[in-house]
Amino acid sequence: MLATKVIQDQGVHVEGINFYTGFCVEGHTHAIRKKDKDKQKKNSSLWVAEQLGIKLHIIDISEEYKDIVLNPKHGYGQNLNPCLDCKIDMVGRAWQWCQDNDFDFVITGEVVGQRPKSQRKSTMPIIARESQVQDRLVRPLCAHHLPETHPEREGWIKRENLYDFHGRNRKPQIALARSLGIDEWSQPAGGCCFLTDESYSNKLQDLWNARGERDYEIDDIMLLKVGRHIRPANNFKLIVSREEGENNFMRGYRPQFTYLYPTSHGGPLTLVDGTPTEADLELAARMVARFSQGRNEDNVTVELVRQHNEPAQALQVKPMPIDEIPDSWYVN
């Protein structure tokens, strides 16, 4: 936001690009989870664009992005976040977009040293080089720590009106924002991507381990955002909804899964991922009973649907005692 404003204030026409990777936090999770209902559902990049008075193009790269997540040339950050490869890819796409739409250069809000892996001084030239944008990439907030770029040399923007921020201290940026009349902030980058989340990364890694291959479909990564994920064995996993919003969201996935739900008592919809045996399904039913309102009863009726739109099989089960569900089964 700040980087855009700095360039706009030099009289340059700026438009925004926001890439949708499938791992974006906002929107989805808030829309799914009822308890988040009061949180703002607005899209923060659209909000920023509106504050700045610029157009924003939202581009779905979720399919192509798989390759970045599965095969990051520069490796992962603390979790399964391939930040450096991701930035190279996004800057490369932004530069291609510029060339297709008659724009002259790319700007990003990066600050040298702000992030341990992907925003170091040594990674800045890697992003510029590997994205092929070369010296048409301007980082207005830390330009004074970097070599002069083409737009500066051409006089399209003035170097003296760019900044020398570095490190994790955001105070100078906040002060600049105030002086430019910006007083409401959108969340800084990083908190908006599920791949930086430890629990989410563990679930993704578990999915790869269980399937014996590193791959995913968009539906897989959506479902990793909801429910309790419980894996009693390598061949199957349960996704147990935690509340009504998740229940409603997961209902949309019933055609693709075997699923269970209690009927004698209130309780969660549970999807079964994998290839469970009959004994596994019996165990699953007892766990569903455990998470139902009949958890303290001797007998709970759980319906099992092996294939959506086929008749349900009613199972009478005793809820599994909580101490029989080992912590190691919870994927988080």
Add this chain to the structure above:
Amino acid sequence: MAQHELNARNLLCPLPVIRAQNKISELSVGDQLTVYCTDPGTLHDIPAWCRVHGHTLVSTEENSDEIVITIEVNDT
């Protein structure tokens, strides 16, 4: 001034916005696009997208199980 429809039901934001944006890029000035959605986030995001791009939000309707948003394409 043709009328067009887009089914964005069961898609979560920002996908309905992306689909609407991509569809509008194929339409002509004066055309209207009606988008059918289920994610309540679209009530914020599609109007915001229209404001940002200078298209006219003709109407938003929230029924019990879906949201219907009509946009008129402007010359932007």
